[in-house]
Amino acid sequence: MIVKVAVNAASGKMGQQVISQVKSNTESDLVAAICRPEHRLLSRKVGYSDLTYTSDIQAGLQVSDVIIDFSLPEVSVNLLNQAVEGKTPVLIGTTGFTSEQTALIKETAKRIPVLLAPNTSIGVNSTLALLAAAAKMLGKQADIEIIEAHHKHKVDAPSGTAIRMGECIAEAMNKNFDDIKVTDSRFETRQRKKGEIGMSVIRAGEIIGEHKVLFALDNEIISIEHKAQNRLCFAEGAVAASIWLAGQSAGFYTMQDFLAG
Ligand SMILES: NC(=O)c1ccc[n+]([C@@H]2O[C@H](COP(=O)([O-])OP(=O)(O)OC[C@H]3O[C@@H](n4cnc5c(N)ncnc54)[C@H](OP(=O)(O)O)[C@@H]3O)[C@@H](O)[C@H]2O)c1
Numbered sequence: 001m002i003v004k005v006a007v008n009a010a011s012g013k014m015g016q017q018v019i020s021q022v023k024s025n026t027e028s029d030l031v032a033a034i035c036r037p038e039h040r041l042l043s044r045k046v047g048y049s050d051l052t053y054t055s056d057i058q059a060g061l062q063v064s065d066v067i068i069d070f071s072l073p074e075v076s077v078n079l080l081n082q083a084v085e086g087k088t089p090v091l092i093g094t095t096g097f098t099s100e101q102t103a104l105i106k107e108t109a110k111r112i113p114v115l116l117a118p119n120t121s122i123g124v125n126s127t128l129a130l131l132a133a134a135a136k137m138l139g140k141q142a143d144i145e146i147i148e149a150h151h152k153h154k155v156d157a158p159s160g161t162a163i164r165m166g167e168c169i170a171e172a173m174n175k176n177f178d179d180i181k182v183t184d185s186r187f188e189t190r191q192r193k194k195g196e197i198g199m200s201v202i203r204a205g206e207i208i209g210e211h212k213v214l215f216a217l218d219n220e221i222i223s224i225e226h227k228a229q230n231r232l233c234f235a236e237g238a239v240a241a242s243i244w245l246a247g248q249s250a251g252f253y254t255m256q257d258f259l260a261g
Pocket of ligand 1: 009011012013014015035036070071072075092093094095096117118119120121234
């Protein structure tokens, strides 16, 4: 069966990658590419297809089996509210949600299938499993630092992926991530404390996305690293997961559910 996919925020860097991936995946068909009203792309053709960019979200939702959204937190929340009406499944790749917005997304997922993924790459999601294993073995002794680097345009920090990595590590150590995470500025006034997870952020140039986690012992360092070579790795995972999501019942899902399914 071919899954009909709509793409919200189609003008964005990720929106464009997702469009080309939906078109090249043999199990999906692009049925709507949605932009902001008055966007310069509106009414233009999407690549060489007959489809044109639209700002009509409702029309896009009506013709699709699933919608993919990489945008801004408030845009994703608005889309979700509209998707509930027609019961269209939503894959959200946007990052930077507040805890209130995340709670709202989980509440909405009681009515429609929602997959929330701060990182849709298959590689990063495999890395999470490696981090959990390392944390189980080394978490008690090691100083743990998560270092992430992204392009200068990114507006949230630390990245959603870095936070998810921290949560996985903390879960593996039976800790609450919020209780043990600390940011760059801590060393202005004090030394490192045992058991904390440090978060360091780099914003520079056009770096697509790099995450490195150090498990530092006194005489050796274990380092687990993921580097995105281009945005296609996020688009590939997002489209594959959206095809899976279209066949699910209402509920809150993550990339782990997709990979396990
Ligand atoms: N999950 C993952 O694996 C992954 C990977 C990469 C990025 N991300 C996340 O995905 C999100 C987008 O990243 P990006 O690199 O694609 O950013 P981007 O190029 O800046 O794209 C943002 C998109 O959101 C749209 N937008 C902004 N404000 C809007 C509004 N008020 N109403 C409707 N649309 C609006 C923009 O439309 P205009 O063109 O009209 O401004 C654009 O299409 C970020 O949260 C980023 O962290 C996630």
